Structure formats: structure tokens, C-alpha cells
Amino acid sequence: MRRLLVCKWDRDFMTLLKKEDIEVYLVVDQYECDHCDVDLSMADVAYKISSFNSLEELMSIVVDLREKKITIDKVVNFIEHGQLGASLLKHFIEKDSNILEKTLTARDKRLMKAVARSVGVTVARSCSVADLDTELSSATAVLGYPFILKPAYGIGAYSTYKIKDHAELNKIVSDLKTNGLPGFLSSQHFIAEEFINGEEFHIDAIWKNGQEIIFSISRYFCPRIGAGNRNLNGSIVLPESQYESLYREAREVCLKISRELDFRNEAVHIEFFIEKNSGKFILSEFATRIAGAAVSDSIEYAKGSSLHQLLLKSLLGDENTLDSLNVKNPPHDTRFVGWCNIIPAVSGKINKMPEKNFFQQYKNIFKIQFLQKEGDLVNVDDPSNWCILIVLGADSEQGIVDTCNQILSDIKFEMIPS
């Protein structure tokens, strides 16, 4: 029996581990317990900590395992807000000496940009803003307006602003000082970046022994910063046969990063822009984790293989042949697959929402996940407020867009406005 220490609550992944007869030591923090419908009984052993930023709580787990003489085969660290903490566990438990530098590069957007530049990958011009009071004026002098201001350790496009002029900058800085960042963001350092105008894409890949075993590109319906109730929030998986040159260019960029960071056995999630005027490929960010929302599900329906399964295969190696992990044919025959967040038209408290069978009237809806329930608060301007995530197919990209728009116009939520 193999034993994994899993640093993230993910019901589908936990179910998969159970099927593969793997003993699971789960580490979850208070944020996940409060927001993610965690079921600790699915783990063989569960450690609940206040935060992945709490060094003493993390080290207590390392020592507890040593005291009990428990050997962990692998640490799975694809949580986003706690990746550094999870990597610290990996460092101590797997004696992986590269993991901390690698994770830091994939978490701190300033270091990420510096490393990308150093290997010849095009990124937006940027400036570190470690202090909003003293370092913004030099950033605006370098970048001009409009520019993007975002947390150096940001996630989910939270607290990310496109700033058009000095007056807007003053207002945003004053709001940030009054309200602070969301609780799961602890560093108060920012990065300012030149604004890139273009379409935004994401790459999702798994590396095994330094080679890709899956590589997928999707296009966001619109850049994440503008996604919310006014714009569709999700993406469409792009078939390689129709986007060959984009795949070629993306692989080249990915290889440069991968050589520099020595991607061996990990999940990689990368975002990039194709700039509108120049058609240039501009790397936006990279992370060593599986993407959130329904990205993984959409790739599974498009390509017939699950990122979670392949990551497991990559972590556990060839000697453990996991038969269920072979790439299968996609389980349907639509040419395109995408995912979309279905949310109410206005922010507030959900008083009544439709049930799963509401979606029966639409063709090719492959998966429906309710992440919010009656009584929950929805903020429609938040690009990561996942409410109902659907995965769907169509014979054209436009077909997917049309179905999503139709659903959003038909669906009825009864809201108590905030």
C-alpha cells in the first residue's frame, strides 16, 4: 500500500485515491474547512491546521510522522494559496532540495517574471511594489497608464486592478489600505505590470520524468480580469489539430521554463496572452499545480484523460502501473468542450436556485457541479466566485458560447440583493 500526504481538499481526487487503494494523509487549513465542503472522513489520517503559512503547525506534522515512523511516498502539493507551505512539507518529507526555490518562482509573480525574462520568454514589463506608499510612483513613471496592479502572491484574480489614471490609482490604494487583501492572501507585496490587450489562454500539462504526458491549451471566453456576470466566465479547450502553430509556440515557451525550473514530475498551469495588435505570445504566469474551477473536467471530456490521474501516475512512477490511467477516447463526440460558471445576474444572498434537472433541456451538458447553495452569498463581480460549474460540448466554439449565454439568460435565481 502506498501512502500520500495530500495538501488540498479535492473530493474527486480523494475518490480516485480510494479507488487506487492508497493510504491518504490529508492536510487541510481552516480556509478550506470553511469554504470547500471538506469531508475529513475520506482521509485515513487528517491534520487540520489554521493556515499553510503557519510554520510551527507544518513542522509539527513532519515531526509527528517521524515519531510514529510513518513513511510517506509522496507529498501532493497542488493547493494554490498554501503552495509554499505544502512545498515545505515536501522538502522535509521527500528530502526534495529543489522544491522550495521552484515553488517560490512559481508563486511570487515578481520572481516568475524575472526567471521568464532570463530564459528569453516575453512577459509584460513590470515593477515590484513592496510598499504601496513609497514604491508606486516609480512604477507608474516606468509603466505609464493603463497598468495592472495585483498582489505578488495573488490567486484567482482577487484584488487585481486595471488602473487607467492617477485618480483611479489613488482611490484603489485608499480602498486597499482601508479594506486590506482577502484573508487568504498574507503577503502585502504587489507587482505592477504594463497592461496587455489581447486574448487570454491557459496551458495545462503534466510532466513525468521531465517529459510532458499531456499538454492542453484552452482559450478563456474573455480575460479573467473582466470575467463575471457581464462576461462569460470559463474557457474552451482548443484541439491541437486545429491550433497546431499555437501549440508549437506554447510548447517552445513551456520548454524554456521547464528546463530552467527542472519540471520533473508535476502539474503545470500557465497563462498567456496573444497580444491583439502584434499577435505576440506574452507569458502571463505559471504555476506548478493543477488549475481550479472546471479546467480539469473540461480537459478530461475533451481529451479523455484526467489531469489528476496523470499527476498521480507521474508522482508514483512507472513501477506502479495504474491501469485505469491510460488515455482513453473522449467520452462523447462533440468537437469542442468548454466550461462555464453559471451565476445569478446580481450579487446578494441566494434565496432559491434551480436544481440539477434544469440543465436537462440543453444538449451536451457533461457535468454540473453546485459549489454554492441556497443561503450563500454571491459576488457577481468576483471572477472566482464559482457558483454552478458546467462542462459542455458543441460542434463549434460559437456553439459553446451560445449555449452558455442561453443558460445564463434562462436560469432564474431568487436573490436577496446585498
Ligand SMILES: Nc1ncnc2c1ncn2[C@@H]1O[C@H](COP(=O)(O)OP(=O)(O)O)[C@@H](O)[C@H]1O
Ligand atoms: N499585465 C496584464 N495585462 C492585462 N491583464 C492582466 C495582466 N496581468 C494580469 N491580468 C489579468 O488579471 C488576471 C489575474 O492575474 P494573474 O497574474 O493571472 O494572477 P492570479 O490568477 O494569480 O490572480 C489575469 O488572468 C488577466 O486577466
Ligand SMILES: [Mg+2]
Ligand atoms: Mg492567473
